[in-house]
Amino acid sequence: MSQLRVESVTLTFGGVAALSAVSLRVERGELVSVIGPNGAGKTSLLNVVSGFYHPQRGHIFFEGQEITRASPHEITKRGIARAFQNIELFSGLTVLENLLLARHTYLAYGLAQAGVFYGKALGKEVENRRAVEEIIDFMELEPYRKALVGNLPYGVRKRVEVARALALSPKLLLLDEPMAGMTLEEKEDMVRFILEIRAQGTTVVLIEHDLGVVMDISDRVYVLDFGQVIAEGPPEEVAQNRRVQEAYLGVEA
Amino acid sequence: MRNPWAQTGNYRTSYRQDTSIFATHRELVSLLLFLGFLLVLPQFLSRTQVFILDLILVYSVAVLGLNITTGYAGLINIGQAAFMGVGAYTAALLAPQGLPFWLVIPLGGLVAAFFGFLVGIPSLRVKHLYLAMATLAFQVVFEWAVGHMPLLKQGGAMDMPRASFFGYEAGFRNHFHFWYYASLFTLVLLALFFRNLLRTRYGRALVAVRDNDRAADAMGMDPGRTKLFAFALGAFYAGVAGVLYAYLSRAVVIEDYVFAHSVKYLAMAIVGGLGTLVGSFLGPLFLVLLDVNMESLSNLIKALGFSVAGVDVASALRPLAFGLIIVLFLMFEPRGLYNWWRLVRSYFRTWPFKY
Numbered sequence: 281m282s283q284l285r286v287e288s289v290t291l292t293f294g295g296v297a298a299l300s301a302v303s304l305r306v307e308r309g310e311l312v313s314v315i316g317p318n319g320a321g322k323t324s325l326l327n328v329v330s331g332f333y334h335p336q337r338g339h340i341f342f343e344g345q346e347i348t349r350a351s352p353h354e355i356t357k358r359g360i361a362r363a364f365q366n367i368e369l370f371s372g373l374t375v376l377e378n379l380l381l382a383r384h385t386y387l388a389y390g391l392a393q394a395g396v397f398y399g400k401a402l403g404k405e406v407e408n409r410r411a412v413e414e415i416i417d418f419m420e421l422e423p424y425r426k427a428l429v430g431n432l433p434y435g436v437r438k439r440v441e442v443a444r445a446l447a448l449s450p451k452l453l454l455l456d457e458p459m460a461g462m463t464l465e466e467k468e469d470m471v472r473f474i475l476e477i478r479a480q481g482t483t484v485v486l487i488e489h490d491l492g493v494v495m496d497i498s499d500r501v502y503v504l505d506f507g508q509v510i511a512e513g514p515p516e517e518v519a520q521n522r523r524v525q526e527a528y529l530g531v532e533a
Numbered sequence: 534m535r536n537p538w539a540q541t542g543n544y545r546t547s548y549r550q551d552t553s554i555f556a557t558h559r560e561l562v563s564l565l566l567f568l569g570f571l572l573v574l575p576q577f578l579s580r581t582q583v584f585i586l587d588l589i590l591v592y593s594v595a596v597l598g599l600n601i602t603t604g605y606a607g608l609i610n611i612g613q614a615a616f617m618g619v620g621a622y623t624a625a626l627l628a629p630q631g632l633p634f635w636l637v638i639p640l641g642g643l644v645a646a647f648f649g650f651l652v653g654i655p656s657l658r659v660k661h662l663y664l665a666m667a668t669l670a671f672q673v674v675f676e677w678a679v680g681h682m683p684l685l686k687q688g689g690a691m692d693m694p695r696a697s698f699f700g701y702e703a704g705f706r707n708h709f710h711f712w713y714y715a716s717l718f719t720l721v722l723l724a725l726f727f728r729n730l731l732r733t734r735y736g737r738a739l740v741a742v743r744d745n746d747r748a749a750d751a752m753g754m755d756p757g758r759t760k761l762f763a764f765a766l767g768a769f770y771a772g773v774a775g776v777l778y779a780y781l782s783r784a785v786v787i788e789d790y791v792f793a794h795s796v797k798y799l800a801m802a803i804v805g806g807l808g809t810l811v812g813s814f815l816g817p818l819f820l821v822l823l824d825v826n827m828e829s830l831s832n833l834i835k836a837l838g839f840s841v842a843g844v845d846v847a848s849a850l851r852p853l854a855f856g857l858i859i860v861l862f863l864m865f866e867p868r869g870l871y872n873w874w875r876l877v878r879s880y881f882r883t884w885p886f887k888y
Binding site for chain 2: 330332351352353356357361362364368369370371372373377380381382383384385387389391394395396397401402405406409410413444448
């Protein structure tokens, strides 16, 4: 059974349909990309899956359970993590604190224990610090551990954004344009990270504009245009699809 | 083994050590020395001077609470005096029943926390200025409600009994000293509690909803619950401050808990440094001392017989100085006194090196 199932989801803002009857399936351990021209509804799709928007019609299932109406934090607790397109980090906190924040649900201790910072609170903090350090290690963020996120350069912040989503220890990771605005070198690093994350068994749904990257690393590709899925399949197949070519290059006169 | 007393940098070698509050032995010891100094300080001061210290301590508790709600969680609250009032009136009702003060203090805090929770409910939907209006509404409703309740003498003076602690009576001569120690103990306890929260998920959650509540939601925390928690906790501190103030002034009068005082606490939080723990003490310290000095200055001017067209200019000095200081801080040091504190501290931490 598919890990994530989106079944004919329709999302409208007033009269505008951001998504119309979009269906999508993601298998466990897959790397699926969603592409499409600007305004095609890619980010809306992620917003619907991660619970920021609730669709007017359709259903979403994660591991067999319906999450259509669930709020973002409930969905996160079930194992779906998300990195935002426009970096949405906590700029007043350090990299370390940002990542520790993502461990929120794993830090199970009460207010009283937190107030004296002893026993369970201390133990859990140390334990989760270890988990966070592994991610810092993995994403090569060691030099920035205690730097305020607001003061970091753009490429690093993008990396922290992905690292924070990883710190949630998700089963399914949603990445919204993790390479946008990066230099070639930074992009290559990011691709390396994504492939590594996937190799560790995490399912990845990737939104990306760089078609070269998408075609290289994806197992399957969904193409959205004007809120509709116009093609779906392995990258080489999708690249040959006439409607996809039209959507990207325009219709020949 | 390196000498821990000569430490200038970060010697931490484990994650557990990295959770500690104090970076060096010197920091911990200097804080303990300072607390020791505060313990003996009243013995060298007159009753009036101790009263001023009492005010600073009580205000610090209230401003610390305001900093939790407004500074850390970013929820503008301009009704802190009303939450203090809730605590104070709780004390005015409970204390004459014979309850000991050390029970009345947390009870007043809890009742205020409950009201904080209620007032926080709009924060689930509205933000920024609109939320400020909601807290202002509470302030107005509070003043009106007290003014119409015969139970609370319609805002008139309600007497507070003198306190006693295991046979030790707070009489006329030692009243201010008694409440100095009681307030100091409460403040240290509450400050320590909050400082501990800051290194746990509760503290981080507060800052998360301030910086970006959308992303906070995606981190698996309920931003709504966090906001309600921030309001309730901030109001708890205010309620405790209200009880202390009620005991200290030996009466509860509505004038002590009106809107102007809410603004004063907000000013103290800003001058001290919004969203900083130390700022919660520096702000009240600075503004109370300013007020006291301006008062003596205006008395001096008055004594010189200086007045313009029959208007007593001297009495305008206090509000003028207060307003001017706030404007100057907003313009030149929006990060507040805390920033100066930070600079001085980092200088001493690395001394004799430059950085």
